[in-house]
Amino acid sequence: MKKLVSVKDVCFGYENELVLKNVNLDIYEGDYLGIVGPNGSGKSTLIKIMLNILKPSKGSIEMFGKNIDDFRDWGKIGYVRQKATSFNTGFPATVEEIVAANLFSRIGIFKPITRSHREMVYKALEIVEMEKFNRKLIGNLSGGQQQKVFIARALVNSPEILFLDEPTVGIDLDSQREFYGLMEKLNKEMHITIVMVSHDIGVITEKVNRFACMGDSRLICHTNNSHLEITDILKEVYGDKMNLLIHRH
Amino acid sequence: MLELLQYGFMQRALMAGIIIGILCPLIGIFLVLRRMSLIGDSLSHVALSGVAAGIVSGVYPLAMALVFSVLAALGIEQLRKKYEEYAELAIAIILSAGIGIAVVLISYAKSINVDLFGYLFGNILTVRSSDMRLITGLGILIIMFVKLLYKELFYIAFDEEGARIAGIPVKRINLFFIVIIAMTITLSMRIVGVLLVSSLMVIPVAASLQVAKSFKQAALLSVVIAELSVVSGIIISYYMELASGGTIVLLSVIILLLVIGFKGVMQKT
Ligand SMILES: Nc1ncnc2c1ncn2[C@@H]1O[C@H](COP(=O)(O)OP(=O)(O)OP(=O)(O)O)[C@@H](O)[C@H]1O
Ligand SMILES: [Mg+2]
Numbered sequence: 001m002k003k004l005v006s007v008k009d010v011c012f013g014y015e016n017e018l019v020l021k022n023v024n025l026d027i028y029e030g031d032y033l034g035i036v037g038p039n040g041s042g043k044s045t046l047i048k049i050m051l052n053i054l055k056p057s058k059g060s061i062e063m064f065g066k067n068i069d070d071f072r073d074w075g076k077i078g079y080v081r082q083k084a085t086s087f088n089t090g091f092p093a094t095v096e097e098i099v100a101a102n103l104f105s106r107i108g109i110f111k112p113i114t115r116s117h118r119e120m121v122y123k124a125l126e127i128v129e130m131e132k133f134n135r136k137l138i139g140n141l142s143g144g145q146q147q148k149v150f151i152a153r154a155l156v157n158s159p160e161i162l163f164l165d166e167p168t169v170g171i172d173l174d175s176q177r178e179f180y181g182l183m184e185k186l187n188k189e190m191h192i193t194i195v196m197v198s199h200d201i202g203v204i205t206e207k208v209n210r211f212a213c214m215g216d217s218r219l220i221c222h223t224n225n226s227h228l229e230i231t232d233i234l235k236e237v238y239g240d241k242m243n244l245l246i247h248r249h
Numbered sequence: 250m251l252e253l254l255q256y257g258f259m260q261r262a263l264m265a266g267i268i269i270g271i272l273c274p275l276i277g278i279f280l281v282l283r284r285m286s287l288i289g290d291s292l293s294h295v296a297l298s299g300v301a302a303g304i305v306s307g308v309y310p311l312a313m314a315l316v317f318s319v320l321a322a323l324g325i326e327q328l329r330k331k332y333e334e335y336a337e338l339a340i341a342i343i344l345s346a347g348i349g350i351a352v353v354l355i356s357y358a359k360s361i362n363v364d365l366f367g368y369l370f371g372n373i374l375t376v377r378s379s380d381m382r383l384i385t386g387l388g389i390l391i392i393m394f395v396k397l398l399y400k401e402l403f404y405i406a407f408d409e410e411g412a413r414i415a416g417i418p419v420k421r422i423n424l425f426f427i428v429i430i431a432m433t434i435t436l437s438m439r440i441v442g443v444l445l446v447s448s449l450m451v452i453p454v455a456a457s458l459q460v461a462k463s464f465k466q467a468a469l470l471s472v473v474i475a476e477l478s479v480v481s482g483i484i485i486s487y488y489m490e491l492a493s494g495g496t497i498v499l500l501s502v503i504i505l506l507l508v509i510g511f512k513g514v515m516q517k518t
């Protein structure tokens with residue numbers, strides 16, 4: 001199996017206190033990795049470090065076998081950040097314009113958008129069933145619809161790996177079910193590797209094939225999602241109230 | 250009306266006006282959407298100190314203003330990167346320094362006959378052919394570059410972090426963009442004056458944002474509104490002997506109010 005991302009002994013702190021302590025994580029081709037953990041445990045920070053938005057104070061990141069600073073093939077990566085929908089809602093951009101933006105580095109600087117690019121945009125919107133909204137202003141959509149648009153933007157390049165930071169927040173239950181169905185399709189049929197941060201622990205443990213839990217700045221990773229083991233880990237991180245949560249599904 | 254065009258200065262003023270009428274809103278839309286409007290103001294004050302330095306030292310003032318404002322732009326970009334939380338403070342400091350240097354130099358040069366009023370508020374009668382060459386040459390070059398980088402500038406304005414991950418060279422484009430702001434301000438100085446340049450960058454954009462249905466539309470519409478204000482402003486200011494910058498900006502404010510009023514009426518019905 002090909003290793004797509006490798007986090008090696010990474011330490012990071014925003015000011016003095018370390019948010020990540022010697023984190024190690026390998027992500028392989030075809031993985032559907034769920035990352036859970038309490039608020040403030042460093043999940044978003046870890047994603048940002050993998051994407052070179054933040055620099056680790058110690059350790060290194062490899063992306064597709066290259067040191068992250070030498071990695072140039074950003075079209076292979078899709079990212080929907082946490083609270084993607086908290087942008088300036090007065091921004092005068094249509095759904096189409098937003099999704100097309102992720103094609104820009106493929107189109108190249110100084111070059112215009114062509115018809116084949118428009119078709120790619122349309123296809124990405126079709127995947128999330130938002131193609132009918134392509135001419136709408138992004139600020140005039142509901143939060144869940146906006147979230148779908150950002151997922152389409154992340155998909156438009158046909159990425160090999162998709163990073164999603166709490167993608168189902170603010171999405172109704174039906175759409176959430178649809179969303180998880182879509183993720184399974186992307187992972188199983190289109191062979192896209194998925195890294196998803198989420199608080200839906202019940203759903204996550206059911207869907208993913210790999211599972212990671214952050215707590216106390218450390219990361220505990222497991223390849224299989226054998227139920228008992230996960231429950232033990234979650235108990236350690238969240239405390240005893242975890243039992244209730246995990247038995248809900 | 251046509252007889253106006255017989256005057257050389259009028260031809261120059263209109264030509265220059267048309268170019269800055271494209272430039273200002275085209276740059277302004279990114280300034281507004283990135284909430285960087287204050288940068289325009291502070292760079293224009295630095296440009297004024299460049300003009301003063303040019304007059305005192307006997308160097309062509311617009312060239313000096315260009316050098317000053319581009320250097321200040323690079324300074325702001327450095328400060329913006331280093332002290333992200335205090336970026337506004339850095340901009341305010343540069344603004345104050347700019348106006349301070351300008352005032353000191355101008356008072357030092359008070360024996361020289363300076364058309365200060367023209368630089369502050371714009372004066373179409375003073376557009377010389379050397380200014381004209383600079384404005385058309387550099388102006389057209391900037392318009393072309395911005396058009397070529399439009400999609401990248403759009404992405405950065407909407408989502409800087411996303412743009413970086415999508416592989417857009419955000420740092421280089423930001424640097425390029427701030428230098429272009431400085432150049433636009435210098436070029437616009439003759440027509441609208443330093444005190445009003447940033448208004449011409451912001452007000453037509455504010456009007457077009459009220460009604461635009463896409464980013465492309467917002468950009469095109471803001472240029473149309475700016476051109477309307479600039480061309481009619483130049484003509485009116487000639488006949489009524491008014492400061493051109495003030496007239497242009499007032500016209501754009503009137504258009505803005507009309508658009509807001511129109512939108513209000515449409516929403517009620
Ligand atoms: N920009 C920042 N500056 C300073 N500290 C930060 C910053 N962003 C996050 N932190 C701190 O780093 C820690 C980890 O934050 P992070 O956003 O990675 O948590 P998370 O696991 O994603 O939480 P959540 O589930 O709430 O999204 C938190 O204690 C937070 O207060
Ligand atoms: Mg988070």
